[in-house]
Amino acid sequence: MKKIIAVIGSPRKSGRTHKVVKMFEENIKRVMDINMEYVYLTDYNITSCKGCELCLKKGEEYCPLKDDTPILFKKMIESDGVIIATPNYALQVSSITKIFFDRLAYVFHRPCFFHKAWIPIVVEGAYGGKDILKYLNTLGSFWGFNVCEGIRFTLPVNEVLEREREKINKELYRKAKTFTEVLITEKPVKPSIKGLCMFRLVRTFHENNPSKEFTRDYQYYKEKGWFDSQYYYEVKLGFLKRIVGMLTDKFSLLQAKSTQ
Numbered sequence: 001m002k003k004i005i006a007v008i009g010s011p012r013k014s015g016r017t018h019k020v021v022k023m024f025e026e027n028i029k030r031v032m033d034i035n036m037e038y039v040y041l042t043d044y045n046i047t048s049c050k051g052c053e054l055c056l057k058k059g060e061e062y063c064p065l066k067d068d069t070p071i072l073f074k075k076m077i078e079s080d081g082v083i084i085a086t087p088n089y090a091l092q093v094s095s096i097t098k099i100f101f102d103r104l105a106y107v108f109h110r111p112c113f114f115h116k117a118w119i120p121i122v123v124e125g126a127y128g129g130k131d132i133l134k135y136l137n138t139l140g141s142f143w144g145f146n147v148c149e150g151i152r153f154t155l156p157v158n159e160v161l162e163r164e165r166e167k168i169n170k171e172l173y174r175k176a177k178t179f180t181e182v183l184i185t186e187k188p189v190k191p192s193i194k195g196l197c198m199f200r201l202v203r204t205f206h207e208n209n210p211s212k213e214f215t216r217d218y219q220y221y222k223e224k225g226w227f228d229s230q231y232y233y234e235v236k237l238g239f240l241k242r243i244v245g246m247l248t249d250k251f252s253l254l255q256a257k258s259t260q
């Protein structure tokens with residue numbers, strides 16, 4: 001059975017964010033059996049990043065902050081899918097959600113959540129959630145997830161949630177079907193042109209970094225075999241993407257040489 005964790009960034013355990021995720025769980029279960037775990041970020045000790053950059057430069061194990069972030073990371077890496085649910089707070093994710101993301105900043109450098117599904121849920125009172133969803137979709141793809149574009153609900157008060165329960169359920173059911181498709185897909189997801197170019201640019205940068213032997217990112221890319229691969233994982237690229245990839249390799253190599 002597929003394992004999903006719902007990471008909830010609302011400090012209110014019986015708030016609308018929680019209620020919408022519960023409804024989403026029920027709708028997923030109309031499509032397939034799943035094993036769902038709820039993770040409330042406020043139940044964990046997550047300390048603000050101090051910006052020392054040791055995780056980026058040397059490795060996450062050198063982080064001087066000793067808190068529950070590794071526990072949460074382990075939960076995510078051991079799951080098949082992650083629902084990230086947050087209220088809109090001041091036009092952004094809630095502070096605890098952002099603190100958690102900052103603590104995993106090294107994953108932007110060393111993505112690791114390949115072949116796992118990611119879906120954001122944003123709950124808000126009035127306005128601003130569209131940009132938050134965009135941000136959360138992008139974040140998921142940078143971390144390597146197979147992104148199922150998120151969903152947002154504007155619910156000023158609980159009565160709206162109750163009154164519109166049927167309509168919300170309809171939307172959640174539609175999303176549940178897409179999310180489960182992403183969750184069960186056996187085929188490696190093909191990269192977008194943008195994603196492919198990013199991969200090629202970044203790996204060329206690492207390969208041509210004069211002090212590469214001392215950087216954790218270079219070691220990581222080397223261990224993964226990413227200096228010789230087409231993409232982060234085995235995937236069949238069409239003719240156009242192979243050409244674009246080759247041209248990006250050449251362009252980024254010229255760029256790297258000109259800056260040395």
Ligand SMILES: Cc1cc2nc3c(=O)[nH]c(=O)nc-3n(C[C@H](O)[C@H](O)[C@H](O)COP(=O)(O)O)c2cc1C
Pocket residue numbers: 010011012015016017018087088089090091092123124125126127128129155156
């Ligand atoms: C500190 C704070 C800031 C908020 N900022 C926004 C906002 O910028 N835009 C918006 O539409 N709703 C905003 N809201 C409303 C919440 O997004 C909304 O009430 C949401 O349902 C809260 O999630 P919860 O029910 O899980 O607690 C804010 C609420 C709080 C407490």
